[in-house]
Amino acid sequence: MSQRYVVVVKADCPTCQLIAPVLEALAPRETVALWTQDDPAFPAVPGVQHDVTLKASFDLGVEIVPALIAFSGQEEVARCEGWERAAWQSILEDPTLGAELPALRPGCASLSVTPPHSERLRAERLAARRVTLGQEEDIQEALFDRGWSDGLPVVPPTPERVARMLEGTSRDPAEVLGDVPPNLVPVTVEKVAINAVLAGCKPEYLPVVLAAVEAALLPPFCMHGLLATTYFSGPMVVVCGPLAKAIGMNSQGNALGQGNRANATIGRALQLVIRNVGGGRPQGVDRATLGNPGKYTFCFAEDGDPKWSNLNEDAGLARNANSVTLFAADGVQGIVDQKARTPEPLCRSFAEALKVVSHPKMVQAADAFLVVSPEHARVFHDAGWSKEAVIKTLRDYLTRPGKELVRGAGGMEEGLPPALAERSFEKFREGGLRLVRAGGEAGMFSAVIGGWGASGTIGSSPVTHEIRL
Amino acid sequence: MSTGLVVMDPTGESAPAARTPLPLPASVAGKVVGLLDISKPRGDVFLDHVEGKLKAAGAEVRRYSKPTFTRPAPTALRQQIAEECDLVLEALAD
Numbered sequence: 001m002s003q004r005y006v007v008v009v010k011a012d013c014p015t016c017q018l019i020a021p022v023l024e025a026l027a028p029r030e031t032v033a034l035w036t037q038d039d040p041a042f043p044a045v046p047g048v049q050h051d052v053t054l055k056a057s058f059d060l061g062v063e064i065v066p067a068l069i070a071f072s073g074q075e076e077v078a079r080c081e082g083w084e085r086a087a088w089q090s091i092l093e094d095p096t097l098g099a100e101l102p103a104l105r106p107g108c109a110s111l112s113v114t115p116p117h118s119e120r121l122r123a124e125r126l127a128a129r130r131v132t133l134g135q136e137e138d139i140q141e142a143l144f145d146r147g148w149s150d151g152l153p154v155v156p157p158t159p160e161r162v163a164r165m166l167e168g169t170s171r172d173p174a175e176v177l178g179d180v181p182p183n184l185v186p187v188t189v190e191k192v193a194i195n196a197v198l199a200g201c202k203p204e205y206l207p208v209v210l211a212a213v214e215a216a217l218l219p220p221f222c223m224h225g226l227l228a229t230t231y232f233s234g235p236m237v238v239v240c241g242p243l244a245k246a247i248g249m250n251s252q253g254n255a256l257g258q259g260n261r262a263n264a265t266i267g268r269a270l271q272l273v274i275r276n277v278g279g280g281r282p283q284g285v286d287r288a289t290l291g292n293p294g295k296y297t298f299c300f301a302e303d304g305d306p307k308w309s310n311l312n313e314d315a316g317l318a319r320n321a322n323s324v325t326l327f328a329a330d331g332v333q334g335i336v337d338q339k340a341r342t343p344e345p346l347c348r349s350f351a352e353a354l355k356v357v358s359h360p361k362m363v364q365a366a367d368a369f370l371v372v373s374p375e376h377a378r379v380f381h382d383a384g385w386s387k388e389a390v391i392k393t394l395r396d397y398l399t400r401p402g403k404e405l406v407r408g409a410g411g412m413e414e415g416l417p418p419a420l421a422e423r424s425f426e427k428f429r430e431g432g433l434r435l436v437r438a439g440g441e442a443g444m445f446s447a448v449i450g451g452w453g454a455s456g457t458i459g460s461s462p463v464t465h466e467i468r469l
Numbered sequence: 470m471s472t473g474l475v476v477m478d479p480t481g482e483s484a485p486a487a488r489t490p491l492p493l494p495a496s497v498a499g500k501v502v503g504l505l506d507i508s509k510p511r512g513d514v515f516l517d518h519v520e521g522k523l524k525a526a527g528a529e530v531r532r533y534s535k536p537t538f539t540r541p542a543p544t545a546l547r548q549q550i551a552e553e554c555d556l557v558l559e560a561l562a563d
Binding site: 128131133135136137157194277279 | 475476477481482486
């Protein structure tokens with residue numbers, strides 16, 4: 001089959017101007033289609049097509065002009081971007097073509113890869129429905145009115161912003177991540193990107209948001225039940241690995257607080273996906289009695305501890321992997337211990353604080369994360385204690401006789417059936433107590449983050465999921 | 470029609486993009502219906518007639534009026550109507 005050729009140029013390119021004699025020589029050939037991006041009068045030859053929308057250039061994937069592309073049938077068989085005399089001569093099978101021109105001249109950026117055209121063209125390929133706001137509508141109010149907000153202002157998800165957001169991942173916008181509860185709506189990378197725009201994310205956060213959504217949809221996490229429960233909990237996201245620092249997440253002072261864009265918007269984007277794509281809304285399927293402020297957003301980075309395993313390693317990943325760990329979390333309960341300088345007394349303080357998760361007499365129900373601050377971690381490091389040693393000691397201290405836990409004990413009706421009075425119980429199920437390090441350098445304060453009363457196979461287990469860039 | 474900003478739908482797209490009015494109730498019997506007089510002349514005559522019809526159909530009627538037809542209803546009045554009524558009719562008459 002004979003070959004056909006496409007040549008793409010623009011007037012605002014010295015190399016394209018330089019090769020004008022070549023373009024004149026090619027113009028009469030029936031096998032050559034000549035496209036110009038900007039000035040329809042360049043090159044001044046008959047039959048030039050003006051790529052007004054730049055769609056032809058975009059669809060051809062042209063990055064540099066001049067571009068020469070050879071096709072055999074529908075299949076591309078050769079391409080040269082910029083002027084390389086020998087390559088053009090070879091592709092066009094014309095050994096004298098441009099003989100008078102220099103051997104090599106780099107080209108210029110194709111308009112189809114230059115903002116704002118590049119974003120418009122990429123956005124045209126996206127699948128989500130476009131919603132046209134009324135000209136008289138206030139944009140922010142319009143987004144509230146459509147129910148797309150968690151109660152705080154959102155960033156308008158224009159097609160250009162969504163296209164820019166999608167530059168943050170190499171994944172196909174059409175890739176389906178799973179079905180989002182409660183309505184079990186299939187969610188694509190593109191839909192997540194739209195909600196990441198709403199939440200205020202930068203494109204570089206998108207891989208973390210995607211991983212968080214994927215993790216939330218893993219069956220052990222039980223996102224549907226977590227959404228629907230009357231309990232306080234919502235998804236907490238802990239990011240582990242070098243990516244957290246690269247995108248500017250906070251793992252140190254005020255790690256669980258406000259003021260860091262990545263922490264704030266990644267957690268928020270996950271909740272907006274549940275709200276908008278899944279249809280999970282408060283007083284709808286979300287039946288929380290009180291909820292907790294972390295349901296706006298609850299996301300922080302783990303502060304890599306030089307001596308302890310990190311959340312990656314705890315999940316069997318390489319230490320330097322990037323991952324998200326999701327936990328069905330309530331709010332933060334502080335623990336103060338400024339006197340302990342040895343591990344055992346500090347573990348006693350931690351255990352007393354952990355004992356009250358959900359109820360002092362409830363055992364084997366909720367999981368918990370213990371967020372250990374650097375000054376408290378130092379106490380364990382100085383004594384050579386591993387993370388596992390801390391957890392083992394806490395489990396010992398949190399094992400209590402059934403007679404303290406049964407109904408009526410301590411004057412409280414809440415409690416275990418009386419028949420269990422002679423047994424003893426650990427507060428947390430196997431694997432239900434997790435340690436993570438975060439926080440500022442000063443302050444002998446750690447934090448308990450209690451979990452949903454339904455843990456493990458009857459409810460939610462923490463899940464760790466690797467981040468794909 | 471003039472158009473405004475185009476945004477991409479963040480939802481599961483299971484509902485129409487254009488907002489739809491709430492469904493009309495099958496009956497007004499037993500409902501509290503608010504009648505908002507916008508304070509144009511003879512609006513009260515029209516609303517008196519409507520009130521009679523609504524009461525005959527079994528509705529409880531409450532009357533409200535805006536201080537002036539030249540401005541939107543004050544926020545407190547809108548909130549009061551939303552709190553007290555199931556349905557509202559706004560009268561425009563000249």
